[in-house]
Amino acid sequence: MAYWLFKSEPNTWSWDDQVAKGEAGEEWDGVRNYQARNHMREMKMGDKGFFYHSMKEKSVVGVVEVCAEIHPDSTTEDDRWECVDIKAVGPFPTPVSLIDIKGDPRLSEMVLVKNSRLSVQPVTEEEWTAICQMGGYKG
DNA sequence: GCCAACGTTGGC
DNA sequence: GCCAACGTTGGC
Numbered sequence A: 001m002a003y004w005l006f007k008s009e010p011n012t013w014s015w016d017d018q019v020a021k022g023e024a025g026e027e028w029d030g031v032r033n034y035q036a037r038n039h040m041r042e043m044k045m046g047d048k049g050f051f052y053h054s055m056k057e058k059s060v061v062g063v064v065e066v067c068a069e070i071h072p073d074s075t076t077e078d079d080r081w082e083c084v085d086i087k088a089v090g091p092f093p094t095p096v097s098l099i100d101i102k103g104d105p106r107l108s109e110m111v112l113v114k115n116s117r118l119s120v121q122p123v124t125e126e127e128w129t130a131i132c133q134m135g136g137y138k139g
Numbered sequence B, C: 001g002c003c004a005a006c007g008t009t010g011g012c
Helices: A015-019 A032-043 A098-102 A125-134
Strands: A001-008 A048-053 A059-072 A084-096 A121-125
Touching: A001 A059, A001 A125, A015 A048, A015 A059, A015 A084, A032 A084, A032 A121, A048 A084, A048 A125, A084 A098, A084 A125, A121 A125
Parallel strands: A001 A048
Antiparallel strands: A001 A121, A048 A059, A059 A084
């Protein structure tokens, strides 16, 4: 199983919005970046991801799961853009902030640190374990 | 609110 | 196919 990170600006689409969709999940639409789209093409049912709030919060706030693999993005006619569906799995007891991540040597190579603008990112198993631990999240 | 970094677009 | 110009993102 692979691990990912989904970044969202909470005024646009927040963790609470995601939770409200429940088991049905929701399209991760609106991605207009090839790198991010290519990561979504790699995703398989059941892959896990972090849900990250950018801008004011800058924290990992919860865990999501891929519940539909790559398909056309319903928000555009342009067939270059595709997306997956994700559903909320559970919140982090303690959100893990970007400052915490930057302060941990285990996470110094994270894409979030190296390329903060990429909206869908791969996460290594080591990074996954470290951040879950920091957030008090027991998968 | 500013601005650096990045990706995309379009003229040549 | 190159690269300058532009728009957007997101940390600070």
